[in-house]
Amino acid sequence: MNQQESKFIASAAIRLALSPDRDAxxxxxxxxxxEGIKATAADYGGEFITSVQKVVERAVVAAKREGVIESTHQAEGGVAGAAREALSQIMPKAVGLNVGGKVGIARKGDHIAVAIFFAIGLLHLNEVAIGLGHRAI
Incomplete structure (x- = not known):
């Protein structure tokens, strides 16, 4: 897989995470x-620290349910690792606050990308952020 394909898979995951509704x-x-890319998405929300495990679990469950990955330790670990990487990129902004958003997962061949869109809330002041992780499985 060349660099352009990896970039397209990451872009697909980001576009899924930003999709406004289920129809889109x-x-x-x-x-x-x-285009040969398997993809899925899952919504989530809650307080950041307590949501981390739920977000990772939802990413793995959604990827298995939609046939993006097989039910193997390597595939599940790849999704979980990419999701944790994406979460770690946003952690400094989100710790102690409520978050909500969507996880986008895209795969082609051995490469998988997980993008997480966050709306980070504090009263009526909101921040937005995207984290992205990639793994080869």
Missing amino acids: ERQLKEQLAQ
Whole structure:
């Protein structure tokens, strides 16, 4: 897989994480499937620290449910590792605050990307952020 393909897979995960609703998400997944990319997304929300484990679990469950990965230790660990990497990029902004958003997961061949979109809330002041992780499985 060349650098352009890895970049496209990362872009696909980010676009899924930013999709505004289930219809847009479904259309994007169909478009990506035509290009040989398996993809899925999952919503989440809650206090950041208590949500970390739930976000990682939802990413792995969604990827297995939608056939993006097989039910193997390597594949599940790849998704979990990429999700934790994405979460760690945003942690300094989100610790102690409520977060909500979507996880986007895209895979082609041995490469998988996990993008996490965060809306980080404090009263009526909101911040937004995206974390991205990549693994080869």
